Amino acid sequence: MRKKYSPEFKAKVALELIREEKTVAQLASEYGVHPVMLQRWKKQALDNFARLFVGEEQWETSKTQYEKRIEELYAEVGRLTTQLSWLKKKGISLDQG
Numbered sequence: 098m099r100k101k102y103s104p105e106f107k108a109k110v111a112l113e114l115i116r117e118e119k120t121v122a123q124l125a126s127e128y129g130v131h132p133v134m135l136q137r138w139k140k141q142a143l144d145n146f147a148r149l150f151v152g153e154e155q156w157e158t159s160k161t162q163y164e165k166r167i168e169e170l171y172a173e174v175g176r177l178t179t180q181l182s183w184l185k186k187k188g189i190s191l192d193q194g
Contacts, residue, residue, distance in 0.1 A: 102130070110135060111142035 110128055113119065114135055125132040184191065 107138045108142065111138040114139040115142065 110124060110130065113124055114121065119127070121132045121135055124130075125135055128135075181191075
């Protein structure tokens with residue numbers, strides 16, 4: 098069975114790797130993680146590091162779009178619920194079978 102590691106744990110270990118105060122072998126032994134896995138986490142951290150600095154404006158735009166979409170979906174659920182209630186009152190069945 099594969100062992101699962103939390104994102105926090107991976108970030109902590111990757112940061113230690115990036116600092117290069119200990120060797121990969123030392124950290125692998127210390128944390129009980131295969132050295133290849135540690136190298137993968139380090140690469141992942143370095144490849145995605147720039148995402149931490151996404152502009153605040155870009156973040157707010159994405160957040161606003163997300164919130165707008167949520168409102169649209171809630172409105173659609175409300176419309177569909179109302180339609181379903183109306184159909185049930187009229188005795189119309191939606192069953193295909």
